Amino acid sequence: MGLGLPAIHRANEFKYAKDVPIEALLDAKSYKKLRKGVYDEFYGRSWLLYHYLTLSGKRPRQLINYQVALANGASELDSAKTAFGDLRALDAELDAYLAQRRMRYVPIAGEKLKVGTISVRKMREAEAAIMPVILESKRGVNSEMAKALLPRAQAVAASFPNDPFVLAALAEAEHDAGNFAEAAKIADKALAANPALVNAHVQKIFALSRLARDAQDPDSAWRLTRKAVTALNKVEVDHPIPLIYYYISLKAPGKEVTDVAAHGLERALQLAPYDKSVRWQLVQQFMDEKKYAVAYRTLMPLANDPHNQSDDNPAVALLAQIKGKWEQEAKGAADAPAT
Structure with missing residues (x-):
């Protein structure tokens, strides 16, 4: 078994589909402005970016830093700039990475895979x-x-x-x-x-x-x-x-x-974790408890749902509301007199 084997099935996408700038790859708003009903290499380029950040060894911990910045309330683009620095440089590195003849992956030998007993029976x-x-x-x-x-x-x-x-x-x-x-x-x-x-x-x-x-x-x-x-x-x-x-x-x-x-x-x-209604309920519970930071992080997957980037996605508006309460609470704590 191999984790991170090259996505050969996306070769034509890399070669012929419309390019996606690095900003659009990392920022949903930028991508939404760019896309106008045309097929592009978003999924392939996303795979390439994740593979590069995870397996190339060139930018250790930067993906984690990006995720931490997002979780702490920074915007997508600000999180990317904080974690990766010059995005143009990252984009150029991705092009060079794609042009390599070989890519690293994680091989797992068959004898190391411990598969439990599998039983099959005929249905009654x-x-x-x-x-x-x-x-x-x-x-x-x-x-x-x-x-x-x-x-x-x-x-x-x-x-x-x-x-x-x-x-x-x-x-x-x-x-x-x-x-x-x-x-x-x-x-x-x-x-x-x-x-x-x-x-x-x-x-x-x-x-x-x-x-x-x-x-x-x-x-x-x-x-x-x-x-x-x-x-x-x-x-x-x-x-x-x-x-x-x-x-x-x-x-x-x-x-x-x-x-x-x-x-x-x-x-x-x-x-x-795939149940959106449970996620909504839990966000509301955290808000009732005034746990705005954890409510924000819990709601993020819905607000950043790549399949629901419409302007009327209610999670986007609620995320902004929670962030405002979170920042207000943090400011109140900072302004409180020391005891």
């Missing part, structure tokens, strides 16, 4: 029958798609009425179609057959939390959700869903968020 008949429904559900469905998928799930469940794997999938289909009470009921049936079935626990939590939002007795309804959360947490301690929904079960009805719930939400983001 019930599992095979419901799998197409599961694949569509997991991919994501809108309201119209969910209503079309539900009868298919129900048809499979009619053939395998007591199979917990099928029942958990049916609970998910019922939930997606907006039948939350039915979803919770079916999830319970699945758990009665297999108390360790994670997806059945997850679907029960999802369904109960939706019911709790409109319940006449929200306190009781959210207590049921927390009970379901506890049950899944006992089955799989490092599953993010119980951590997320324990926090929601307190936040949604206006209860005081405990330290356990707040720390659980932090852990959930560690387990599922």
